[in-house]
Amino acid sequence: MTWSNQDWWPNLLRLDVLDDNAFEAGPYGEDFDYAEEFQKLDYEEVKADIEDVMTSSQDWWPADYGHYGPFFIRMAWHSAGTYRTADGRAGASGGLQRLPPESSWPDNVNLDKARRLLQPVKQRYGRKLSWGDLIVLAGNVALESMGFETYGFAGGREDEFKSNEVVEWGPETEWETTSPERFEDEEVGNLKNPLANTVMGLIYVNPEGPYGEPDVEGSAKNIREEFSRMAMSDRETVALIAGGHTFGKVHGADDPEENVGPEPESAPIEQQGLGWAQEHVEDKAGGLDVITSGIEGPWNATPIQWDMGYIDNLLEHDWTSVKGPGGAWQWEPVGDDIDEAPSPHDSEVSEEPMMLTTDVALKHDDDYREILEEFREDPEAFQQAFAKAWYKLLHRDMGPPERYHGPEVPDETFVWQDPIPEADYEFVGDEEAAQLKDEILASDLSVSQLAKTAWASASTYRDSDKRGGANGARVRLEPQRSWEVNEPEELETALETLEGIQEEFNASRDDDVRVSLADLIVLGGNAAVERAAAEAGYDVEVPFEPGRTDATQDLTDVDSFEALEPEVDAFRNYLGDGDVDDLYDTPEERMVDKAELLNLTVPEMTVLVGGMRALGATYGDAHRGAFTDEPGTLTNDFFENLLDMKYEWEPVDENEEVFEVRDRDTGEVEWEATRLDLIFGSNARLRATADVYAAADGEEKLVEDFVDAWHKVMTLDRFDLE
The missing domain is CATH 1.10.420.10 (Peroxidase, domain 2)
Structure with a gap:
């Protein structure tokens, strides 16, 4: 056995989960456009082929009642049903059921056979039809084959070719156990986050x-x-x-x-990926x-x-x-x-x-029984409820409707899809954007306020289920406007100022050009970054692509969006209240988890943390973790002082979450820091990255890399730009 660093030092912060964001693990290459390929399919022909498999029993695996339909429903259900709202991970996208651990879960016994039955269909259509889409579509065709009218189907689930090892499935070390x-x-009935299933290796409950x-x-x-x-x-x-x-x-x-x-x-190698021999x-x-x-x-x-x-x-x-x-x-x-x-x-x-x-x-549950009795009295209501719930189950992890493809996509849009209105106006161009940036910078809002507002809006994005992000400006709506991490009173001040600029600009136009608050919030953050870079002596322009519109409260599922609230935000140096009921042990583990959801690499995570500290874009006391005498200036002071042996670090609480930064010679406290700061000097890999930005020639690179990473976060939800 070859031991890894993780084996030798099990408490070592895992950063390798971010490496998947740096490269493409699959064979199709970076230029592959699955959505484009999917739309080349003869969709009805695909469904006919699946139907043929379902009703043509094969000798090597028995078909109950001469029909594989129930078998395929179970396969589709168990593929989509792993999704959980806490982190948006799992679900049908990626076709992860064919990869471990899901491929070998006890609850998925014999579903390997269901996928093998569909192998001829997959081989026929190749890259045009992903396993993620095929598994789900087979469930839909199965329902229709047995007399049920489904609500529709959307393709667009691009396959993964590597297990998603970042998913936390639970603390147990044995299958089918509950610790x-x-x-x-x-x-x-009170699971810790981010879990949804109550038993290790089962999709739902025992x-x-x-x-x-x-x-x-x-x-x-x-x-x-x-x-x-x-x-x-x-x-x-x-x-x-x-x-x-x-x-x-x-x-x-x-x-x-x-x-x-x-x-x-x-299983033995000769079984060729099949298991559960019996x-x-x-x-x-x-x-x-x-x-x-x-x-x-x-x-x-x-x-x-x-x-x-x-x-x-x-x-x-x-x-x-x-x-x-x-x-x-x-x-x-x-x-x-x-x-x-x-x-x-x-x-x-x-x-x-x-x-x-x-x-x-x-x-025996009063509320559930009432619904059962309603369905018994009204079979049509039951049919409609199952159709819509099944559609939601299969598509919950796909993100907004613009990512849906195929002839059976319903016209109806649901609130769980986080809909955003289409624009009935023209978006601002370069000239108008420059004018708006000048007006924003001339306001009373500081670099810190502008950067924090833009970050609060955009950093809600989760690449796992494509939810959140700046589009829609939901930071001004409940529940986001009341999140503690967003400092509601300060956020309210920033939003009121930006709304005033928006109203004045839109009222002054004698053409169809308008600016949404969603665009203006991002533009304000960009202007703050540019000013902070200029204060450090660097002339940069943060790219800006208009096109966002503003959502409304009635288009926002408040309960569902609560799951996006960060309990810890390393980028804003927010530690929360310490009462966190999840399975992550340390704030720095939550930092990596958030970076993975933002699709960041290790260098991008590092430069964003250091840059946000320089901007003063941190929760509450902007001096915590800043390590600079020039807040609001995009310098490399954070990294330079973090690695400077002039200072020593001393915890101020039993949890070792907050530290004092003392001058070794005088003993005076210079700054305050958190674990989310010190990890960049403590962890060998993060220190190696921080060392690049701390160098005498590292500041210019920090500015360049920060602008790129910032722009990436601001546009993560802009699927229209892909």
Whole structure:
């Protein structure tokens, strides 16, 4: 075994997660435009090919009821269902289900076979059809094939070719376990951020119940917690579970531990990426059954038909918990008056439906049951609710509607897509932008205020799910305008001044040119950077591309946007209140996590931190971490003084988060610093980067690199520029 630095020093700050932002890991090259390739497809032909696979059983893997539809629904659901709102990571984009760890999760047993069944379709269309899109589209086609009318489909999920190792899945070291550390205060139904799934290696919750026990009350708590972390309401949650469980069956004809081989990433080389090898168990009809979860049976009498069978069975019958043939807890109906389902391989033989603990939990939770009963009384409402919730599930991680492609993209735009109005005016040109910068700099706003306002607006962006960013100027709306990190009172002052400049400019025009507040906020930040560089003796121009418009409060999902609030912001030297309920141990780990979401490299993260300190664009006391006597001037003082052995560092609190910077000779305190400052001198790789900017010839490079990195952050959400 070759040991890595991380093996020798497990507490070493992981920076390699930012390296993926510096290069393209896939084979297509930087010029590859997947959206353009996708639109070359004969879309209906692709759907026909998927339909053909679904209904043409292949001997090497059995198709329940002669139809792979339920199998493909599970595949699509488990691909998209990993998404969580806390950090926007996971989900269907990237086709990550084909890469570890998701490829080998216990909850994904045998989904490797579903993808292999689709291999001929993928090979036929090549680069025009990503696995990310194919997996999801197969789920849609499966629903339609079994009589359900879907709400639509959008392509545009470009494939990843490397595992997303930055995703934090939980503290456990064994599959299908739940550590008390997974929950805040060790309480069921109160997951720590950024987690959404309640069990290591499962997509959602344990279908047997919390900790593998048939506890319906605890199961309902976990369901509500988990689905809320996917931005799903109670109504959407019930619709998804009831709609998904209308189809297919679960497989537990025997004990998985005794009859199923290792997962794909542990399987022998001759299995060629397939895992979970098993001797198929002969079912009651003499056909071949398979083993996945260890729970056995269908939910209703019509497993490949859209109907009300699941809801009717759940509400109209009493259910009791039993151990099934696979050794797992499941629920059987009390009495024998329930319609039986055909055997998966012989319609002449029948079997009794079952329920999961998570199903029965819906019936026993008052709010969930009310929704179930509404759906039973109004099947059309159920159909519409499932269609919209399924569409949201599959597309939640794709970002704004302009990233959606294909002939089945709905005309309707949803608030969860963070819509931004189209402009009904012409955008400012270079001449108007220069005029506006002069007016901004002539106002009472300082370099620090302008830079902080622009950063507060743009740095909400997350590359994981393409949410946030400066477009829309949502920094002036709830919840962002009230976030503590944005210093609401100071933000209000800056916004009022910029709104006044905007109103005066727009009122003065006798043409169709107008400036949005979203553009003006960015322009103000750019002007601040240019002035700070000029104060240091450098003549720079920060690129500016107009085109942003202003969102409204009714187009902003307040609850969903709360997840974007930073608990720590290293760039503004904001440590928060210390009461952080997540799985990251240190502020510097959260710094790297935020940098990864901003798609930054190690040098970009480094220069932005140093440059923001020079601008005085830090939370509260602008002198914390500034290390300069010239705040508002874009110098390399931060790095030069950080690495200067003239100073020593002494913690001022037990948490070692805040430090005093003392002159070694006099003992006098020169400045105050945080861990978010000192890590750039402590960590070897960050120190090596800081050393470049601290050098006598490093200041000019700092200015150049800061302008580039700043511009990158300001335009991360400008998909129209791609």
